[in-house]
Amino acid sequence: MTPLTCRHCGAVDAPVLGPGSGPHAARAHCRHCGRFVQWLPRVRVQRKEVMSVGSVNRCLLVGTISKYGVEVRYAPSGAPCASFTLVLVETDKDGAGST
Secondary structure, eight states: OOOEEOTTTOOEEOOEEEEOOTTEEEEEEOTTTOOEEEEEEOOOOOOOOOOOOTTOOOOOOOOEEOTTOOEEEEOTTSOEEEEOOEEOOEEOTTSOEEO
8 A cells, every 4th residue: 555644643654444435445544643544446447348258157146135134344455345145036837936
């Protein structure tokens, strides 16, 4: 991480990163006084068109997120990771659904 200057204590050091919100990837805090320094923007990466590989299958699951919702955790690098349970409904030949 690039060193930033704290407006409060004047220290120049790599900040401590916390979770971001909205368009911000993370929030930078001063390593010395702990105060907010600045928001860090999300990095936009242009995706290249991915060609399908013959041995890789793709699957599209359409369902509802369970009553437990989405749990978001952050890796030590600051990258967010989400976990959730997806409820799917299967229909048989008669049209009756089951979960």
